[in-house]
Amino acid sequence: MTQRRADGWATRFGLIMAMAGNAVGLGNFLRFPGRAAPFGGAFMVPYFLALVLVGIPLMWMEWTIGRHGGGFDHGSAPGMFHRLWSNRISKYLGIFGVLLPAMVGIYYIYIESWSLGYAWQTATGVYWGQTSNEEMGQVFSSYLGMDGGFFSFSPQAYLFFLITFAVNVFVFSRGIERGIEIVARYCMPTLLVLGAILAVRVLTLPPVEGRTISDGLAQIWRIDDWSVLLHSDVWIAATGQIFFTLSVGLGMVHTYASYLKKKHDITLSGLASCGTNEFVEVILGSTIAIPAAVVFFGVTQTQAIAAEGTFALGFFALPVIFQQMPWGQFFGTLWFILLFLAGLTSSMAMFTPLLVFLEDELQLTRRQSVCYVGIAIFLLMHPIILFMHHGMVDEIDYWMAEFGLVLFVAIETVIFTWVFGIDKGWKEMHLGAELQVPRIFYYIMKYVTPVFTCGLVVWWFYDSFFDQVLMRGVDPASRPFLWVARLMILGVALFLVWGVWYAWKTHPKFFEPIEPEIEEEAT
Amino acid sequence: MTLTSWIYMGTVWVAIIALNVFCFSRIFSKKKKTDNNTDTEEW
Numbered sequence: 189m190t191q192r193r194a195d196g197w198a199t200r201f202g203l204i205m206a207m208a209g210n211a212v213g214l215g216n217f218l219r220f221p222g223r224a225a226p227f228g229g230a231f232m233v234p235y236f237l238a239l240v241l242v243g244i245p246l247m248w249m250e251w252t253i254g255r256h257g258g259g260f261d262h263g264s265a266p267g268m269f270h271r272l273w274s275n276r277i278s279k280y281l282g283i284f285g286v287l288l289p290a291m292v293g294i295y296y297i298y299i300e301s302w303s304l305g306y307a308w309q310t311a312t313g314v315y316w317g318q319t320s321n322e323e324m325g326q327v328f329s330s331y332l333g334m335d336g337g338f339f340s341f342s343p344q345a346y347l348f349f350l351i352t353f354a355v356n357v358f359v360f361s362r363g364i365e366r367g368i369e370i371v372a373r374y375c376m377p378t379l380l381v382l383g384a385i386l387a388v389r390v391l392t393l394p395p396v397e398g399r400t401i402s403d404g405l406a407q408i409w410r411i412d413d414w415s416v417l418l419h420s421d422v423w424i425a426a427t428g429q430i431f432f433t434l435s436v437g438l439g440m441v442h443t444y445a446s447y448l449k450k451k452h453d454i455t456l457s458g459l460a461s462c463g464t465n466e467f468v469e470v471i472l473g474s475t476i477a478i479p480a481a482v483v484f485f486g487v488t489q490t491q492a493i494a495a496e497g498t499f500a501l502g503f504f505a506l507p508v509i510f511q512q513m514p515w516g517q518f519f520g521t522l523w524f525i526l527l528f529l530a531g532l533t534s535s536m537a538m539f540t541p542l543l544v545f546l547e548d549e550l551q552l553t554r555r556q557s558v559c560y561v562g563i564a565i566f567l568l569m570h571p572i573i574l575f576m577h578h579g580m581v582d583e584i585d586y587w588m589a590e591f592g593l594v595l596f597v598a599i600e601t602v603i604f605t606w607v608f609g610i611d612k613g614w615k616e617m618h619l620g621a622e623l624q625v626p627r628i629f630y631y632i633m634k635y636v637t638p639v640f641t642c643g644l645v646v647w648w649f650y651d652s653f654f655d656q657v658l659m660r661g662v663d664p665a666s667r668p669f670l671w672v673a674r675l676m677i678l679g680v681a682l683f684l685v686w687g688v689w690y691a692w693k694t695h696p697k698f699f700e701p702i703e704p705e706i707e708e709e710a711t
Numbered sequence: 712m713t714l715t716s717w718i719y720m721g722t723v724w725v726a727i728i729a730l731n732v733f734c735f736s737r738i739f740s741k742k743k744k745t746d747n748n749t750d751t752e753e754w
Contacts, residue, residue, distance in 0.1 A: 229716060229719060402712045406713075456734060456737060456738060463727065463730040463731040464731065466730070467727050467728070467731055
C-alpha cells in the first residue's frame with residue numbers, strides 16, 4: 189500500500205471545506221466583480237447558465253473521475269485517464285491535470301503573498317496618506333520593487349513571499365488529513381465570517397456625494413441593456429469565470445476525490461462545495477469591492493478601475509476607500525487577511541496532484557516528493573518574481589489557467605462522456621449517492637457540456653491563440669522573458685511526459701492490474 | 712437599483728442560500744443519524 193492510500197479525509201465536513209476552499213480563492217473577491225461590473229446585471233444570466241450547463245456537471249464529472257481513479261490507486265489525472273480509456277495516449281493527456289495546477293501555483297503563491305504583505309502594511313498604516321488610485325499604484329509598484337530597474341525585487345515583498353511559501357510547503361507536506369483538511373476546516377469558516385463582516389460594513393456605508401450603496405449594487409445587478417447578451421464577450425467571460433471559480437479543469441478536484449471510497453457520496457458533497465463557493469462569490473464577492481468602489485469613486489471611475497484589471501480593484505482602489513472609512517485600518521486589514529486565506533485554501537491544493545503523481549506513479553516517499561517539489565517550485569518562482577514587470581505571470585496564466593484549462597476540460601469531458609461512456613459514468617457517479625441527480629443532467633452531460641467545451645476550444649484558437657503564440661503587441665524587450673516562461677512550462681511538461689513513460693514501464697501495478705474497490709462496498 | 716433589480720438580486724441570493732441550506736441540512740442530518748448508530752464513523 190502506498191503512503192497516499194494511508195492518508196485521506198478524516199471527516200466529510202473537512203472534505204467539503206477543502207473542496208470549497210480549493211474553489212474559493214482570490215478570484216471570488218477580485219476577478220468575479222471585475223468581470224461582472226463591465227456588463228452590468230446581464231453578466232449574471234450567462235454566468236448562471238454556464239454554472240448549470242457546464243460548471244456543476246463538470247464538477248460532478250471530476251469528482252467521479254477522481255474517485256474512480258482512486259479505486260485503482262491513482263491520485264492524479266494520468267492514471268485516472270488511463271483507467272477511463274485504455275489507450276496509450278490517454279495517460280499522456282492526463283498530464284494536463286498535473287501540469288496546470290503546478291504551474292498556476294508557481295505564480296499564485298507570489299500573488300497570495302501580496303495579500304499577506306498588504307495586511308501587514310494596512311495594520312501598520314504604512315501607506316496611510318496615499319489617498320488616490322495613482323498614489324496607491326505607486327505604492328504597489330514600490331512594494332513589488334518595480335522601479336524601472338532590471339529586476340523587480342523588494343526585500344519586503346520577498347520576505348512575505350518566503351513566509352507564504354513556507355506556510356504552503358508546511359501544509360502540503362503534512363498531507364491530506366493532518367495538513368490540508370485541518371487548514372480548510374478552520375480557514376473556510378473564518379473566511380466566511382470575515383467576508384460577512386466586510387459585506388455588512390459595505391452594505392451599511394453612508395452615502396458619499398449622493399452616491400448610495402444601492403448605486404453600487406446596481407453595477408452588478410441592474411440590467412440596462414439586454415443586447416449585451418448578443419455579444420460573445422459576455423458569454424466567454426462568464427464561462428471562463430465559472431471554470432476559474434469552481435477550479436474545474438485543473439486536476440485538483442480529481443486528486444482530492446481520489447481519496448474517497450465507492451460508498452462515499454459525491455453528488456451531494458460536490459453540490460455542497462459548489463454551493464459554498466457560489467455563496468462566497470455571488471453574495472459576498474459581489475457585495476464588497478464594486479459597491480464600495482462605486483460609493484466612493486462613482487460608476488465611471490469604478491468601471492475604469494475594473495478595466496485596469498483585477499489587482500487595481502483590490503490593491504489600489506480598496507486601500508484608498510479604507511482610508512476614508514471609519515475603522516478603515518481594521519476593515520482593511522480584515523480584507524487582506526480574507527484574501528490571504530482565500531488564496532491559501534486554493535494554493536495548498538495546487539501542488540497536491542504533482543506530489544501525489546510522484547508518490548503514486550514514480551513511487552517516491554512523501555518526504556522525497558515534498559523535498560523535490562519544494563526545491564523545484566522555489567527555483568521556478570524566482571524568474572517570475574524577478575522579471576514580473578515583463579509579463580511572465582500573464583504569459584503563464586494565459587497558457588495554463590486560460591487556454592490549457594479550457595483544453596483540459598474539453599479532453600476530460602469527451603473522455604468521460606463519450607469514450608468511457610455516460611451510462612457507466614452516470615452509474616459510477618451515483619455509487620453511494622445521497623442525492624439522485626435529476627435525469628436532465630444525464631443529457632446535459634452527454635451532449636451540452638462536451639459540445640460547449642469543444643466549441644470553446646475552437647473559439648479560443650480563433651480568438652487569441654495565434655496572437656499569443658506570435659506575441660503580437662508585446663514589447664520586444666519583454667519577448668525573451670516570455671520565452672523563458674514558455675520554456676519553464678515546456679520543461680515541466682517534458683518531465684511529466686518522461687514520468688508517465690517511466691511509471692508505465694516500471695510500476696508493478698501496470699503489470700498486475702489492481703482491481704478497484706468492489707462496487708458491493710457501496711451502500 | 713430598480714425594483715426589478717432588487718427582486719433579481721434577492722431571488723438569486725435566496726436561491727443560493729436555499730441550495731446551501733438544502734445540502735448542509737441533508738449532510739448534517741445524515742451525520743447525526745450516523746453518530747446515533749453504533750458505527751460512529753464521521754461520514
